[in-house]
Amino acid sequence: MTAIDSKPEETPGMVDGQGHGHSDTPFQAHHFDTPQQQYESVKLGMWLFLGTEILFFGALFALYTILRANDPELFSYASQYLNTMLGGVNTAVLILSSLSMAAAVHFAQRGKRTLMLACLWLTLAGAAGFLVIKYFEYEHKIHVNLNWGPSFYYPVDQAEATAVGADGEVLTLAAENASAASAETALLATENAESLPTVAEARLAAAPASDAVSVAPAALGPGGLSAIKPEEKIAADRAAVGQVEYSDKPHLEDKALPVNTHRFFAIYYAMTGLHGIHVVVGMVMIGWLILRGMKGHFDHRYYAPVDLGGLYWHIVDLVWIFLFPLFYLIH
Amino acid sequence: MSSSTHDHHAGGGNQPIVGHLVSMSTLVWTTLALLFLTVLTVAVRYVDVGEFNIVIAIGIAVLKATLVALFFMHLWWDRPFNQIVFVACIAFVVLLIALTVIDTKQNAPLYYDGNPALVQEVLDAKAPKAPIAKQTGISSPG
Amino acid sequence: MTTIDTTPPGELAGAAPGAVTPPVDNYLTWSKGVASWAFTLDHKRIGVMYLLGVLTSFLVGGIFALIIRTELIAPGQTIIEPETYNIFFTLHGAVMVFLVIIPSIPGSLGNFVLPIMLGAKDVAFPRLNLFSFHLWIIGAIFTVLALLFGGFDTGWTFYTPYSTKTELGGVVPVIFGVFILGFSSIFTGLNFVVTVHKMRPKGMTWFRMPLFLWALYATALIQILATPVLAITLMLVGLERVFQIGIFDPAMGGDPVLFQHFFWFYSHPAVYIMILPAMGIISELITVHSHRHIFGYTFIAYSSVAIAIFSFLVWGHHMFTSGQSALMNTIFSAITFSVAIPSAIKVFNWLATLYKGSIALNTAMLYALGFIFLFTIGGLTGIYLGTLNVDIHLHDTYFVVAHFHYVMMGSALIAFIGGLHHWWPKMFGRMFDETLGRIAFVLVFVGFNVTFFTQFMLGSHGMPRRYYDYQPEFTIYHMISTVGSYIMAAGFFLTAFYLLHSLFFGRKAPANPWGGRSLEWQCTSPPPHDNFKTTPSVGDCYDFRAVHWSEEEQGYVVIRDDDPDTVSSAH
Amino acid sequence: MISSLCGMFEGVVLLLAEAGSEPTPSNFWMPEGASKQAPFIDLSFYIINWINYFFFGLVTLVLVWFSFRYRQRSKHVEFSEGPVHNTTLEVTWTVIPTLILIGIFFMGFIGYLDLRTPPKDAFKINVTAQQWAWEFEYPNGAKSTSELVIPAGRPVQLVMRSKDVLHSLYIPDFRVKQDVVPGRYTYLWFESDVVTDPDDESDFFWLFCTEYCGDSHWNMNVHVRVFPDEDFEEWTKEQARWLDVIPEQDLYFMAGPKLYKRCVTCHSLDGIDGSGPSWGPRNGLPAIWDRVVKGEGEVSGGSKFIAGKNKLSDYIGDGKLYETPEAYIRESIYNPGALLVAGYGNQMPTFQGQLNDRAIDAVIGMMKNIDQFNADGSFKDQAMIEEAEARIAEAKAAAIESTPAEAPAGAVSE
């Protein structure tokens, strides 16, 4: 690769005398005139990138708001399956790791390499701690099928079909209550089997004459939003695909399971999952900073990577600051 | 609220030649405030103030986010344009949220799980406003 | 004091400014080997690679278009099956939008001239620049992969729940590809914003920047603010498809209209990602080829930013019939018209720039004039679509198809081709054949109007879009349209021919063949590796008094009689 | 000012509503206008048209004139001087378009309000869209899939929903369009005075699907016909019981072709496979009924598929999954995912709840006698049809006499 290298840490294209050769500022890329300009550029670049991150998560927040605005009960119902304790601890962990990150920047700025490294290690530990806790949360939920999508309704072993509620209270997920659903299925079946004109006439008889049948009842609509419960749809799905036995009962049928509960978990996993990915990326980045720090790349004149890494890590914290009350603290 | 980073240009051995140095005490105080607010928001959850629970929760979260942005992320001392970037992005998120939420709320009665009778009411309620129906009566034969 | 801005590059530093031979050391010859291109950090080489990629994609998308048109030449099956047709128009749309028109101007021309116009050595983040090109390549590969996985037939809009249900396996790969292309676009925009902010040379205030830079800057703002939403939306579609998470698919409780909100939150601003840089190019072309100071600089500059901001407020005008609430429809319709105002300002200011100019009808200028004509039609037809009750009739008919081809192809792409001709000598150091250029322009221009003007009539008479077959009463329009597309294709192939020809046999280009005033015309053609040895001094970039013809150079030179920093702006 | 503007436009709307009872013929820009809403939409279109002609003319004129007048005269012009800005001018051409656009917006808005607000007493028809067919359900239970018939001179409101993906109902000549969204109701209303000849099948308006919905999106069109009240009433009654009045032995050729219209988008009769296997002889196999009876058809998947059993004969017969071939066909219509013919995915929607037993009998009857049908699904023997028609006319007369369900019919003629 012969092109001019703008990597900050390397002396840029001096070979042919075209570079500026900032011999006193070896980190400065050749196309910048001053360290100040370079620093401000990368900082602005980072802020713009954070801006895209904000919109990236922002779209999910919009989704969240819509779902919740339309289904408030669903959210307060489903939120009880999340563990406030673990969520709270994780919030604290992130805040503390943010502190250590900010401190790392502070020490980098003052050229205190050892302290900076120590702080970076602490931050890394915080990130790891966060992920470990998150892992336990996920692990448990997946165990009891508090899942996204259809698998939310898959059967689980009865012995394990308990979820620890917010306050340590144990919610037993009864499995008997399939009667309501099956009654409805039966009803549907008869309705389908009959010729429709008959059904229409029956409805006519029941409805006031003026705008009878003006809006068909929802029963024949698609699942999810309709009177058909998602689990029926899932059962039907599986009947169609044919991999699972027909006898499955929805394990979460605790009488009041609102329709579409799986959507809460969909958005929960989408948002916390995306956040989790950002934490992982943050860890890689901090690890890289540690490596470079150990090689002595940073001093009080050049610490931009630490600064930018810090910004990134803080935005990860910032997103969690919103996720925590939105998911764990629904009254 | 921002002071230009130029102030710190001529830093000595202990000062960055670029950027702003935030003192450790500021950082620690920020952290303490954040931890306090976290405890607070958890506590408030157990107090029932109806609709206000969510308002309080979001309010505290916004406060915390502001603290992080201003002090941890140095935005307090940063270039105005960086501040604008941050605020503008949030404004656009709010825009997206506001308009989509309004729309779904408006349409909620038309969802299947809404009450079909209600749907009809909604549709009917709109009818008298129809300019043609109202003023000519052509739409109501016999 | 007389300053000669023509900065002699590297080797020729001491040579007389009159030397016609381009410097031995230019960015093209600076180093050799595939790797020296594939991993270059030079914005010019990256720009050229983008150009190659975009034009190849354009060829591919164009071939799909020709197949579509041929199928539609007569009712009934002509050459392909309905399923194939659906895959083809989807690919045509997706390729043209995501691989061609969005990256075209910023990626190729923008990358090439933006730093030079700023007198900078490179963009702020050369590595990121290269990375975003690599992302473009990866995205393109995924789009091709989608074909191997069975193609996809969702339309370029990926409307749910069809896109989460269709049996074709290409949906997930292409979603992934577009996701990646989105990041490519974001990083380009980010780079440009930082470059414009932080790397302007001394003397170049915001209001001395060439308008092309204003346009790219405004575009970059949209790229940064809107694209992430597309990325997340497509990610959700992918999740919906694989895990049925129930966000968009009504069968699982989701709301399909929500998808449209999210999609258009990006994709409406995206149409201004396409048109804004094009408008920037036109501002350059019009001034340079009529040797005349731009009229109403400030208005044009601000209108770019105004368009960028307004563009975020109107997305719902694509959803007037979608089941969006009447309230939102009204709001979105009202705001839609506000975008027309800055566009109008631009059109009128360009016209005023022609006034008392000295207009050289070079190929590039022809494209610029063609742009004004076509954009006026395209933009004005947007007004019908923004009008609530009229759009109810016209939505999803060929009227919309004609509208967006007028603005995307007739305007954005034509401006791109115009800009390509304008900067071609600068990029490759060769002049192309002007006569052939003008002939090709006429072919493209005439062919284009024949193809797409008829589609307005098709649409207003009720022909729905995305139809494989149609009722006999539409036949005549379709036939004319297809013939037009062949004429247009002939024009493009001719263009490809003479441009390629010029690379090998073209006359050597002077530094400043057209009489441009902005900084890129003050380095040699092709520019040296580092653009400028010393940061050039800057004046009013539309002050053509400083431009003089030089017999020796067989081109123009910029000679300033005044001190660069005290030159009073002409307005 | 705004309210007076509104008032002005409402006035225009009213005028047009009066004038609009005459259909407008097709012209250079617009197709025939056959609804009450069409005139105002057309007017809006034309108003914008004239504004646009003006601006387009202006721009083009100036463009061409300047390019010619100020073309470069000498070979190398170096500089030409002209005004670089003129605030008055610039403000003018900002403000004028702004005002015009505000006007256009209000025009569209008023028209839209009308389109969105169905009169309270509109005649309501339920519409169900699915890939790739429309189904219209009338208040008296009548159903129609091959055409939408509406009463002339009365506001009609369509209450629509979709079974699978997005569709969009568009009647160009009425200038109305509305997406049909799964998961929610959408609605649409219009009123047409333009009667189409009830006896002339070729007198109709097109109804298109304008939201892309898959392979046969382009084919999801039906006819709209506008009947005078009496014909409409008769038609709906007939629709409500058309199947019931056909004698058993005539079902397969009197009802079969009509029902087959819903299958034709996927199943051909000529052996060329579409989205679904052809009912005619295909791939060297006999026509559909023989394939099933002889068990020669190949299957390769489905919820009831048993690995290794790839022939239909493994499933049909005494003691097997389906005792009779009829049972198999019936299941294939009600539960298409049960057994999948080799080479096909699970694409077909269920027709459960849409086809009753008689309808199924008719379809099966048609399959049994497939050689008596033309490739387009029509029955070959015209004489038999005529005979049957006579029988049906009798039966119908009898049925109408004896039917107690007059209430909805009364609503129609009201």
Ligand code: HEA
């Ligand atoms: C480069 C891309 C581009 C540009 C610049 C525009 C510009 C505009 N577009 Fe277009 N549009 C598309 C690309 C673009 N569009 C695409 C791709 C689609 C379809 C997507 C799909 O469904 O697949 C679409 C669809 C589309 C719709 C939805 C149609 C439908 O599906 O029903 C609407 C509705 O409002 C609309 C409106 C407008 C308006 C008002 C402008 C305005 O910005 C135009 C402003 C310009 C002018 C008005 C001309 C210049 C002004 C004058 C000469 C002054 C005088 C004028 C007046 C006083 C009126 N567009």
Ligand code: HEA
């Ligand atoms: C920038 C975007 C762009 C461009 C340039 C084009 C170009 C063309 N398009 Fe379009 N088109 C879209 C974007 C674009 N399109 C989109 C977004 C859709 C909607 C898809 C959907 O519904 O989902 C669409 C849909 C669409 C349809 C509607 C299909 C349907 O609804 O059923 C039709 C039909 O006529 C069509 C035709 C054409 C034709 C004939 C061209 C021609 O102009 C093409 C001519 C080009 C060539 C023949 C290639 C020549 C190139 C070279 C030789 C390479 C080298 C070139 C140089 C060096 C100059 N397109």
Ligand code: CUA
């Ligand atoms: Cu149904 Cu398109």
Ligand SMILES: [Cu+2]
């Ligand atoms: Cu738009």
